Amino acid sequence: MDERILAEGCRKGEETARRALYESFAGRLLGICLRYAGDRTTAEDLMHDAFLKIYGAFDRFAYRGPGSLRAWIERITVNVALEWLRSRNRLTSLPLDEGRAQEPVAEPDPGQVARIPRDVLMRFVAELxxxxxxxxxxxxxxxxxHREIARMLGINEKSSSSQLFRARALLTRRIREYEKSQGL
Structure with a gap:
């Protein structure tokens, strides 16, 4: 169904449009929620909350061309996940190592990462x-x-940068361990 027609049907509260929206985007939104929640049960709850928020917000949606509906509902879903994390104080910033430069981490090249199954990589991200x-x-x-992230999460830019650095370092370590265990 065309995005504009789908959005207009949802705006009017048409059940067929809502069902079509759900069927078209549920998998994608669940994936987003999984990336933030880390477990499927919580991700499903977040996706449900996101759809409720989306259905109730169609009066604020403005069609801007192909892909604008998808971008809009993904943004709402990310915001729902961030609200959930904030409400549970799960975004507490780790202290920075003041005065110590962080050791550079040699990230694996894209070819190495491509050999690892997607579900394994997603599990590594979920375990962060x-x-x-x-x-x-x-x-x-x-x-x-980092400026936008800092504003969204209520942290400073250096904390955002530091947490990204540490996330990448942990992921790099997990990827190298996996490669070694699989003989890659």
Whole structure:
């Protein structure tokens, strides 16, 4: 169904449009929620909350061309996940190592990462501490800058940068351990 027609049907509260929206985007939104929640049960709850918020907010949606509906509902879903993390104080910033330069980490090349199954990589991301995982998702997947992340999470830019660095270091270590265990 065309995005504009789908959005208009949802705005009017049409059940067929709502069902079509759900069927079209549930998998994608569940994936977003999984990246932030870290477990499927919580992610499903967050996705449900996101759809409720989306259905109730169609009067504020403005069609801006192909892909604008998807971008809009993904943004709402990310915000629902961030609200959940904030409400549970799961975004507490780790203290920075003041005065100590962080050791550079040689990240694996894309070819190495491509050999690892997607579900294994997603499990590694899900196992990151909440703050690391959130900053990693916002920066690497959603494409936000450290300034934007700092504003969204109520932390300073250096904390965002530090948490991303630590997330990458942990992921690099996990990838190397996996490669060694699999003989890659």
């Amino acid at each position: 501490p909440d703050g690391y995982r959130t900053v990693f998702n916002l920066y690497c997947i959603e494409g936000y800058s």
